[in-house]
Amino acid sequence: MNNSFIFYLFITLFLGVENVKAQEKHLFLPVDSLFSLAEHNSLQLVGSRQKINIVKKRTEIEKQEAWLPEIGASASMGYISNAHVWDNHFNYESTVKMPHTSIDFSLDAGFTVFNGGKTKNSLMKSELEDQIAVLDYQKDKESIQLLLLAKYLDLFTLYNQKxxxxxxxxLAKHRLSNIQQLIKQGMLTHNDNIRSSLQLTELNLKLTEIQNDITITNHDLGIVIGLPEKTLIDVDTTLYDKAFEAAGLSFNKKDIPEIEAAEKKVESANKQINIEKASRLPQLSLYAGDAWARPFLYSIPPIDIYMHFFQAGVRLKYDIGSIYKSKKNIEKARLEKEYAETQKNWIEQKAEIDSHSSFVKMNEAQEKYDSEKESYRLAQDNYRVVEQKYLNKFATITDMLDASTALLSSQLNLNNARVNIIYRWYNLVRNTGNWQQVKN
Incomplete structure (x- = not known):
């Protein structure tokens, strides 16, 4: 990860300097670098990392509150007036002179020794939430990387189409040149020239559309992965020749983040049940206090002296209301556990379905590529035959243009089929829980 970050900084600085010299700069971007830049710069992943930090900090706070004693101190200084005394019929009797300076200082400490395992289960639940946040980040990372890979392969396809x-x-220009030569020789009509020129115009228009699509896709991808403006991404064309096989991949549900997170949520629901049950048990704690006060008010007249005392002991607390209040909370916690288990089973089921579908689609993509490869070979043969017939006046310009169109279509279909294999392989890796095999 550190190497990827250094790589990104180098790219940024390098392009920043070169941008002074030129408006646009090409950048070769292999798939592993795409994944690294996505991890560092995707706003969704930045938010996921922030969530991890928030949850971890919350756990640290809970641990601190659980294991450290509660300590409080207070101090006051004030004025005390004289005391006026009335009898029980509110008849004034006398005025008692009081010391007018009041000073109080106290220090209290307490520590919970037993609360039915509530503290322990709360901390374990917080740690599970830490793990869930990390798994959510991993899930988001895989989803974002696969999404950006699809955009990357769109760019790959557009470059191939271009x-x-x-x-x-x-080829059309060469054919048009030959037609114009044959027209001069009186062997072809002017209509052949018009039809060929129209086809050339259509091809140029389509090329312009593809170039615009490249500009849009390049811009969108560059923004998400944080590349400097006006950076032109050069895709890794070696992907076209690499072997992408389904063999060796198997369904590994333990490494699918969604399933792992669902299992942690079931554990967390169990801890919540234990927490609710703990509310029915008494709470035992130690306490200690130290106080220092002036004057001594528990005599008549009060005595202007400092009094100090210390106390310590064991405190037992029991919420009698928990006998009837906790029942509903426990039932609710059990329902939440059942829901978490249902969600886990559903996620496992969905993951198995997605995995099976990915295997089928991967095989389908390979079969389609083999079929398109054969179609392209036949289209090439057909084009060569029709071209020779046309030059020898055994075929019309319509036949020639149809053969050219068929060849172009088969080329595009072959390219799309190959790129589809690449995407289907990465999708299969993601859905079978083998994403860690991908260098990222």
């Missing part, structure tokens, strides 16, 4: 259209434009 190259295919450029090749077809050059």
């Amino acid at each position: 190259e295919i259209y450029q090749q077809n434009i050059e």
Whole structure:
């Protein structure tokens, strides 16, 4: 992770300097760097990391409150007036002179020794929430990385389409040049020139649309992963030639963050039941206090002296109302546990369904690629045959353009099928709980 961050800083500084020299700068961005930049710069992941810190801090506070004694101190200094005495019929009798300076200082401390395991279970629940926050972050990270990979592969597809259209434009220009030569020789009509020129215009228009889509996709992807403005992303074209096989991948539900988090939530619900049950038990605590006061008011007349006393002991507290109040809370906690277990079972079921679907779609993508590869081979053969027939006047310009269109379509379909294999493989890795195998 540190190397990825250094890599990102280097890219940022380098592009910042070069931006003075040029408006746009190309950046080669392999998939692992894409994932690293997404982890550092995605606002959703920044929020997930902040959530982890908040939950951890809350656990630290709970531990501090649980294991440290409660200590309080108070001090006061004031004025005391003389005391006026009346009998029980409110007849004035006398005025008692009082010491006019009042000083009080006290120090109290207490520590809970036993509360039915409420403190212990509360801390264990907080630690489980820490783990759930980390798992939620992992889930968000995998989802964001897969989402950005899809955008990255869109860019990959657009670059391939751009190259295919450029090749077809050059082919169309060459064909148009040959047609114009044959027209001069009186072998073809002017209509052939018009039809070929129209096709060339359409190809150029489509190339412009693809270039605009590249600009939009590049901009959107760059913003999310935090690249400097006007950075042109160059995708890793070696992905096209790498082997992406489903063999060796198996469903590993223990490493799927959603399932792990669901299991932790069931454990947390168990701790909540224990916490609610603990409210029915007495609370035992130690206490100590030290007080220092002036004057001594428990005599008539009061004595202007300082009095100091210390007390310590054991305090037993029992909430009698918990006998009837805790019942509903325990029932509610049990219902929450049942809900958590149902959610866990549903998430496991969904994960298994998604895993099976991903395997099927991966095999389907491979079969489709093999089929498109054969279609492309046939389209090439068809184009060569029709071209020779056209040049020898055995085929019309319509046949020639149809063959050219079929070749272009098969090229695009083959490219899309190959990119689909790449995406399906990453999706399979994610849904089978093997995302940690991906370098990120």
